[in-house]
Amino acid sequence: MLSDPTFWVAVAFAIFIGILLYVKVPGIIAKQLDDRAERIKNELDEAQKLREDAQAMFADYQRRQRDAMATAEEIVAKAKEDAEILRKESEAELEATLKRRQEMAEAKIRQAEEKALAEVQSLAVDVAVAAAEKLMKENIKAKEGGALIDQSIKDLGSQLN
Template sequence: MADFLMVLAEGVAEPKSFGILTATTWVSIAMTIFIAILLWKKVPALIAGMLDNKIAEISKQLKEAEQLRLDAESLKAEYEAKLADAAKEADEMRARADAEAEALVAKAKTDATALIARRKQMAEDRIAAAEAGALAEVRTAAAKAATEAAARLIADKHDAAADKALVDQAIAGVAKG
């Protein structure tokens, strides 16, 4: 089959116009004219200009993106610093709160101790007052009982003659004195 194609290709003549121009020559001429028109109308410069504009726009966008990235990084650093400051402040607040709580507990213990001491002293004072009152009542009762007993003894053992002797003795003591 390859032989048949060879024979066919050798036997077929390529068409020509004007006796010398083949199809390949016409395509070459058309391409040369097309490229010449493109060069005459400065199409490569236009394309290069459009590409340069596109490159400039992309470069501008890249610079803006870089600036945005730098701004984002600075914001991130700023917020990380704020977060660290907030954490440090929270730790300081926690430490102050712990210290205040310890101080309040110590004050409460001191106040409770003082209150217990005051209440103990008040109880001891009440007990002492009750003891003094009871002792006074006992003394009063004893004095009253002794007075009543003495009055009964005197009434039982002293009569008018004993009274006369006592009065005479008192008068004699006044007269001497």
């Protein structure tokens, strides 16, 4: 048996196991495995926490986006209202301006009519004076003078045009 190599391998193996147990290698290996398992557990916990934080941030950004969209819609609605008010005010101002211009044009037309009427009256007076002067110069009888005045009045229409 002392010459059998298998015996010596078994003895060497037993000594090796004994040394390992004496140095407490299984405890060290178990501790390292436990430490590694703890690190992996911590990394998984941290990854879970990061995932939850990311989901919370994503939800916050979605909420902010909805709020921003609502604010943008409010701004657009307000701008439309302001534009409508401005359009109505512009229309009212335009109508007022057009009314003032129409009134001014009508006033100018009335003035032109009054001026034309005054000119016609002045021309009629001038014609009557000229007819009277002509009558006086020619010293025509009253009967013939009336006919001359009537003729002057008829000629007045052609002189006005």
